[in-house]
Amino acid sequence: MTWVRGRSRRERIGLAAAPVVLVVAVVGVLLAGGGGDAGRWLAGSPTDTQSDEAVETGGGENPDTAPESEPRTGPTGVVPPYVHSFAEQPGTKPRAPEASPTAGVDVAEGTDGCDHAYGDRNVCVPWEFPAGVGDRCGWLRERGFEPLKITGGRDRHGLDRNGDGTACGSGD
Structure with missing residues (x-):
């Protein structure tokens, strides 16, 4: 710490600013997409659907020969969500229709x-x-x-x- 005290004020400010500049640079690289998966995630692009092991070994299956039990992916490479039909559940009843928003309204006399x-x-x-x-x-x-x-x-x-x-x- 004594080597810092021997520096001029301008040099001490420069030493304090260096870590801040380094952090800003790293965050900028990650946001620009140069930092692996984090950049793809921030950009909104789909992630790789193969496992890390398959990528490292060069393995993986051909999508045309994949077994039918595995879900197929859509054009973006993301498995489409399963939408459950709640109306077909046993024990549920459909909701009663609500009043029309254009129907007459009773106003106090x-x-x-x-x-x-x-x-x-x-x-x-x-x-x-x-x-x-x-x-x-x-x-x-x-x-x-x-x-x-x-x-x-x-x-x-x-x-x-x-x-x-x-x-x-x-x-x-």
Whole structure:
């Protein structure tokens, strides 16, 4: 350690940086594919399917004469995965179909500010009329509403005074 103390600051930094540069160089070679199997693994290429012993002795089997009990490899040299059919297992039942994502959704009454008990589902009679409105049917007529059939089974606003099933109709 005394030989380090006798060095200048620049030389000591150089001595400390040398191992770092060496490690970076080794990692770079491995990533570039020059370090045996590690480079092939990082590059994503398939590994050799023959055993190390067969490679060393020059042995190995011809793929065309291989016994049928051994799995054949695909074009990348990798054995394709076995996909198990879970539906054919004894004791299992198929799942019930789920609701369609485009099916109608039940929304709590009045959530959108409309009372849909009048007319079609696209008609929006206000859930609450503006303050100061005395003649609700007159207010609806001013906004283009015609007599509305009561479809929700109730007349929450009392728009069907004669009970004929039509809100703001003749006689109301």
